Amino acid sequence: MNESALQLASFIIYFLVMLSGFASFFGSKNKWPVISYYLAISGFIIQSASLLVRTLVSGHAPFTNMYESINFLTWSCVLVIIIFERKFKLDKAWPYFWLIIVALMALVSSPVLPKNITPLVPALQSYWLWLHVSVTLLGEAFLAVAFVASILYLTTGHGSSRKTENEKKKNKYDFIAYRAVAAGFPLFTLGALVFGMIWASRAWGRYWGWDPKEVWSLITWLFYALYLHTRLVSGWKGKKSALIAIIGFLAALFTFFGVNYLISGLHTYV
C-alpha cells in the first residue's frame, strides 16, 4: 500500500469515528461508543503505517514541510485523544474531538498543501530535527486537547433543567483541560524551548536570537504559565482559565502558521 492510499483510508475511518461517536448520543446503552473506539484505534494504526511509509520513502523525518507537519500533528492529536479516552473517559466530549481531527485531515488532504517529497536543506540534517519537532508537536497535541475541552467548557450552558448534570460536565472539561496542559506544558517546554535552544546553538552558534519563531514559542509558553498561575488564584478556575487555554492554543497556532506565512525569519523551512 502506498502512502496516499493509507492516508485516505485513515481519513475515511476517522470520519466514521466521528459519525459513530455522534450516533451514540441517540438512545442510551447502545454499542456506538465501543464501535467508535475500536474504529479510532484501527484508524490510528493505519495512519501510523502511512507515516512509516513516508519516512522510509523520503529517508527523513515525516515533519519537514507544512503537509508533513500538520499530518504529524493530526496523528499526535489522535494518539492523545485515545490516551485521554482510556485514562479519563471522554464520554459525550469524544465526537467533538473527532470533529477537529476530521477538519485537520481535510486540510492535510486538500491540494493547498503540496505533498511532494523534497530533499532536506543542510540546516535540517540533524537528529535534533527528530527530537525538536516530534516532542513539540506531541506537546501541541495535548494543548489542542486542552483547547477543545476549554471550548466545550465555555459552550456547555447552565441549562436550568439539567443544572447539576451540566455542572458535572463542566467540571470534567475543566479537569481534562488542566490534565492536558499538565502533560502538554512539559513536552512543549522540552521540545520547543529546550531542544530548540540546543539545536539552535549547534546549527547557528547561539541558543536564542529573538527570531520571530523563537519569540512566538516563548509567547505561547508564557500563556500557559499564565494559565497555570491564574488557576492558583482563587476564582480564576473555570471560565477565565478556559479562555486563557484557548488564547494560548491560538498563540501556538500562530507560531505554527502565522510566523511562517506572515513574518520572515530564519525558521522558514517548514
Add this chain to the structure above:
Amino acid sequence: MIRFLSSLRLAIILLILIIILSIIGTLLPQGETPGFYQNYFPHWSGVISGLQFDHLYRSPLFLSLAFLFLLNIIFCSIKQLPLKFKQLKGQIEFLPAGGQPVNHKKLAAGFSDWLWLLPNSLAEELRKRHYQVNIKESGGRKTLVAQKGWPGLFGPEFVHAGLIIIIIGGLISAFFSQRIPLALTEGQTVDLPGKSFSVRLDRFTTDHYPDGSVKNWKSLISIIDRGQVKEQKTIEVNRPFKYDGLNFFQMSYGFDWDRTKVELEIKDRSGMVRNLGVTVGERVQIEPEINLRLLNFIPDFGLDEKGQPVGRSAEANNPAALIQISRNGMPVYLGWIFYDHPDQARAYRQSDLNLEMSLKKFEAPLFSGLEAASDPGMNPVWLGSAVLFLGLLASFYFNFCQLAVRVEPSERPLFLASSRHHQTGFYQELERLLESRPAIAKNSARKKGRETPDE
C-alpha cells in the same frame, strides 16, 4: 513592597506585559534606521525611538520588566520554601473535623478511630501504599502524619529555580558572548583576536542532491599555532568544532566578488578580436601606451535613488564590470559593461576610442562563511533547563498527598487530607484504604463521653 514583589498578582501582571511587548517585537521590524520608522510608522516613530523599540528585546523597558520578573520569582521562592518545609515536616494547620466538607466527615471518623485503636495496623497499611508515616504519642495524644510524592511538593520550586538560572545565564550571554564572523577563501588564513592561534581554510566543498539542490557545505580547516598545524577538522552545517573555548560553525557560503576575475573580449578598429583576463583592481597593457584597469565588479547591478550604481544582492543577477582605459596615463574611457546586456554599456567618459568591449565570463572565488563563537552563559542555561524540566515532571507527575490525623481523649479528632492535584481522587483512595481497616469493636473506650462527628 516585599509582599508585592513576591506576590502572584505581580507575576500575572508581568507575564501579561511581557507577552504584549514580545508580540510587538515580532510585528515591528527590528534593527532598522530611524528613517525607516519615520517612513512606515509616521505617527509612532516618536514612541518607537523614545522607548527604543527598534531593538525592543534590549530596550530598557523590556529589560526592566525581565529584571522585575526575576526578582518576583526569587522573592516568591524565598517566601514559599519555608512554608513547604513546614508542610513537609507535618506542621499543619488542622481544620476542626466539624468544619470540613461532607465527604470528609466519614473519613475523619474512620481514620481517627483507626489511629486511636490500632495505630500500628494503620501505619502498616499506609506504608504498603508507599506513604512515609510518622506517628507521635505524647500524653494520650496521638498524631499521625503520612505523605507520599514529596517531589511534587517542591516541583514548582525547582521550576522557578531553573528559570532563575536560565535568566541569569541569559544575562551572562547578553554581556559576555562573542561572535567572530570569518569569511575565508581556500588557502586563506586569519588570526583570531585575543587568541594565540589562527585558522586556515584548506578546502571548501558543496555537496549536491541529484536534483541540484544543496545537500551540504563542508569546510576543512586547520588550527595553526606558531606556524604549526595543531589540528585539522571538517566543519559542516550542524556539526560545529570546538577548540580552546571557541566553537566554529559553518554558517553560509558565497562568492568573494571583490576578487572576481573577468574575461573581456576586445574588438579594435581593424576588427581584430582578442580575449583578455583581468582581476578586480588589476591593470593590464593592451596596446603600447594603452592600459586597461578593472576598477570594480558588481554581481547584481542596480541604481540607488541618486542614480549611483549599487549591488542589489550577492547573487549574479546582473553582473557588471567597471572598466577604465587610459592612454599615456590620461583616462580616455570609464564605464560599466554588462554581461547580460552587451549593447548597453554605461559610459561616463568616452573619447576617440574605437574599442568595443564585452564581458564574456566572470568567476569569483568561493568563500566559506564560518563563525567562531564563545558563550559563557550557555552552560548555566543548560543547567537551568534541566532543573526546570525535572521540576515540571515533579510538579505534574508526583502528586504530593498528605494525610494528618490527631486524636486525644475528650477532644474532637483533627483530620486533614490534601492532594496537590486531585483532591477527589485522593478521597476515593482513602475510602478504599478505610475498607481494609480491621474490624474495630464498637463502643470503644475513646468514644465514651465524647461526640464523634457524623456517626
